[in-house]
Amino acid sequence: MIRMLLRVLGHEHARPMRRTVALMTATATAEGLSYALLVPVLRALFGGDPAAARPWLIAFGAAIAVYAALRYLSDLSGMRVGTTLLRGMYHRLGDHLARLPIGWYSPGRVGEVSVLASRGLLEAMGVAAHLLAPFVSALVTPLTIVAVMLASDWRLGLAALAAAPVVAAIQIWTARSATAADAERHRRDHEAAGRVIEYLQAQPVLRAGGRTGERFELLDGSLRELQRASRRTVLSALPGVLGLTLTVQAMFTLVLALGAHLALGGDIGAAELLAILVLAARCADPLLSLSDIAGKLRGARSVLARLDTVLRTEPLPEAREPIRPARHDLELDSVTFRHGDRTVIDDVSLSVPQGQRLAVVGPSGAGKSTLLQLLARFYDVDAGAVRVGGVDVRSISTRVLMERIAIVFQDVYLFDGTIEENVRLGRPDADDADVRAAAAAARLDEVVERLPGGWAANVGEGGALLSGGERQRVSIARALLKNAPIVLLDEVTSALDPVNEAAVHEGVERLMAGRTVVMAAHRLRTVRRADRIVFLDGGRLVEEGGHDELLRRGGRYADFWEASLTHAARG
CATH class of the missing domain: 3.40.50.300 (P-loop containing nucleotide triphosphate hydrolases)
Structure with missing residues (x-):
């Protein structure tokens, strides 16, 4: 996704984008590490000397402050990069369109470019501003929390880690199954937009023919097809949403059952078990948001692919050593x-x-x-x-x-x-x-x-x-x-x-x-x-x-x- 974004935007935007991704990754890591301090806090609170939790609470508060500062900086960087990318993309797309042969501008392509230059660009360039941070957080924060769990108790950490390949497989499978449905929905959306314009332009003809009260069958048909395509898109994503939810719940249940077994056997204390369960719950929340974020990213990726296709269209070549004619015949x-x-x-x-x-x-x-x-x-x-x-x-x-x-x-x-x-x-x-x-x-x-x-x-x-x-x-x-x-x-x-x-x-x-x-x-x-x-x-x-x-x-x-x-x- 990031590679395609940078290819569409050009290499001049690679450095700020990589810097923003690195800052977002550091923010997500800081969030996960801050939860690690819950283990000594809860151990002290449930131990014989609750007052010993004070320095850990101070450390926890400091970690949250660091995370908050990083989150502010990463969100600000994402907004700035998104704004810069949007402006740069408008310039790049406009310059490229001005160099394409006139014959490239068929009626269908004009409509496609109109959608890309308005709603499409906002959706694609909104990745940096709105989607990248939650996506990075949904991946990095759970992995950081799992690393903390492994450090606290390797058995519970492995139980939580077992969900990672299942979650990855579900996301890959959902993306593949939804790709065809997304493409079909885009095609139907484009066709329906064209029919709406046709309906508006045909008003003089329809009224002259006394058909003002009749439904416009071509438009109705396009809208029905769009409705069916939208339903197929939702249905294609539904198994992935259910599979992810069941996997996360199964992971939490497994950690709970294993933790209870270890606590009853005296291998870990109640404070450690409570801390691990809190970590597992915090690990589950961002994972459950992956389905929604992944769907939005697929839409943005589809727009980027269409932008990439337009930008890869060869313009009329310019002479390396242009000649200035002296006559005008x-x-x-x-x-x-x-x-x-x-x-x-x-x-x-x-x-x-x-x-x-x-x-x-x-x-x-x-x-x-x-x-x-x-x-x-x-x-x-x-x-x-x-x-x-x-x-x-x-x-x-x-x-x-x-x-x-x-x-x-x-x-x-x-x-x-x-x-x-x-x-x-x-x-x-x-x-x-x-x-x-x-x-x-x-x-x-x-x-x-x-x-x-x-x-x-x-x-x-x-x-x-x-x-x-x-x-x-x-x-x-x-x-x-x-x-x-x-x-x-x-x-x-x-x-x-x-x-x-x-x-x-x-x-x-x-x-x-x-x-x-x-x-x-x-x-x-x-x-x-x-x-x-x-x-x-x-x-x-x-x-x-x-x-x-x-x-x-x-x-x-x-x-x-x-x-x-x-x-x-x-x-």
């Missing part, structure tokens, strides 16, 4: 990219001279958005090369590459904050004049003027308080503020009303001016103004050329253009 050289078993981009070669515009058109699923993502190195290609300024993007540091590229997506995500904060993401150190100029160029200033609060208006989570066109203007203003020499546009006006489309188009034109541009588009005027056009279908480059040239050929692009004109006329 783009090139795809025999690029092939596969997503799972499907080939998304198939042996595509094209180039975009610096300062020119390339439009990428084609049917849905042709690979247009993927092509843009390859240019930004959201993925690494399976074959061929993507170059910026003649340099393979794999030889450019991620920071330098991202400095040169501004991306405007079709679906804009805004962070929960003000409009100004979202625009400043493009260049955090920009002064107010630059921010206002970028907003004006994107016609975002019109939005700011009519919103209560102006620049301080909150956009809500994901930009929910703004319309689609308003979010797009924020995105364009952000890209303008960044002032990158390369611009990638992904269907930025495909779902906008005419008013917002005109405003966004004006902002896009200003964004593209003088820059190297690749745009996935199907709007007529956007495509027509490109210097060159490529038509993708099924991940392959079908046609390439200028607008008029492609129309004269009468091929796929001409059909696409005719269909676009017909659609525009009907609209």
